[in-house]
Amino acid sequence: MDESTRAVRRLVAASAQAGMATGEFLRHVCRTAAHALSASGVGISVMTDDGTRGVCAASDPLSERAEDLQFVMGEGPCIDAFTTRRPVLVTDLGGSAVHRRWPSYASAAVQDGVRAVFAFPLQVGAARLGILDVFRQRTGPLTDEELPLALAFADVTVEALLDRQRGAEDGTVTPGSEPADVGHRAALFQAQGMVMVQLGVSLGEALSRMRAHAYAESRPLDDVARDIVTRRLRLEKDSS
């Protein structure tokens, strides 16, 4: 795990309260991220794979509006980031190319004072869970220090959403524990694909089951993944 992910996990865990409901927890992530990224606000939209919006949260009313607008108008950086499965980084919402790309959204957001939007997919490969949007009232890019942090906030949100799917309502990770890691290691993703087919569940569900197994057995997620790939371990259909 890299430094920024560790730092963000600590930041989120430090002030999160036990038993926070998902919406409340996401709002907490939004506020923490907005502060860490010198942003005017942050919004998170949880989405199903077909793009339907579910739970959403924002750090403040203006960001909530900037987030909602994209779904109302059916266009915007967040929608594109979800569709293309990659970040969409807009350093100047008032630019002419931006206006051509999202005519309605760009005008409306600028009118509200939003000048830059950075949209990050909440995803692990083909498993898509939603989008995290960073809003700023000034133009300009995220710095080389802020970009890794923003990506880390997206990863930490993905982890929390996956764990909450398994009913772990208090999905926050306490500092000092050895948390399961959405790393970028091949065996982890291969195991995810195997569990998907084996149990007939979605890719997201497959990963959340692997994480639950790792927690329950107090084993590193990577070890669990390796055992699945080498077929030494088979998750049971109704294991949690």
Next chain:
Amino acid sequence: MTTVSAERLAAIFVEAADTLVDDFDLIDFLHMLTERATSLVGAAATGLVMADPRGRLEFMAASDENTKLLELFQLQNEEGPCLEAFTTGQPVINVDLAAAASRWPRFAPRATSAGFESVHAFPMRVRQRVIGALNVFGDTKGGDFTGADVPIMQALTDIAAIGLLQKRTIRQGEILTEQLQGALNSRIVIEQAKGAVAQACGVSVDEAFTAIRRFARNHNHKLTDVAHAVTAEPGLAARILPH
């Protein structure tokens, strides 16, 4: 690895230029480059890693993709030729793996046990920034690069970087990040698809990859598209491998 043929090199440049059209797939493009680089210099394997914005070197493509080789790339976040080329911005060439145990105590013995004799790495650059590295493995003794080979391999590495930035634009930094993150995620989808096919067909993940790639080529699909299809429709995973 003798000095390369100018004609074969020219053919690769033309193929690369021809691939860099509107709707190309970055991972397919990088695959193609690693395969051409391998045959051009008679290497055993060639692979490519790129740094994500958090500074991790992530495997992107290789001429031959198997678990052992993937582990060698993964290990280079700690030590190895790619990490050196990435950190220094300079090529690392003609390293005899049998004599490299003190330089890379973990990487060298594992590369040797994977059947390799020599290793080289070339920094992948965009303007002043180093964004990754091309890794070449040799399996014969005395097959070192000559002085003339080095700029040629560097040029091939530079072409790989162009693949990320084919659209010249003022928002270059943003495009680079968007493309790179997109490619990293595609890489994850490929691993997920390998797992799905391995499980559905009862084969190893390495065999699963070979089957996915063969399927993509036979049907003239992009590797990433086939991987996405397999993860979206597990029924397809069982049909990837011909019975």
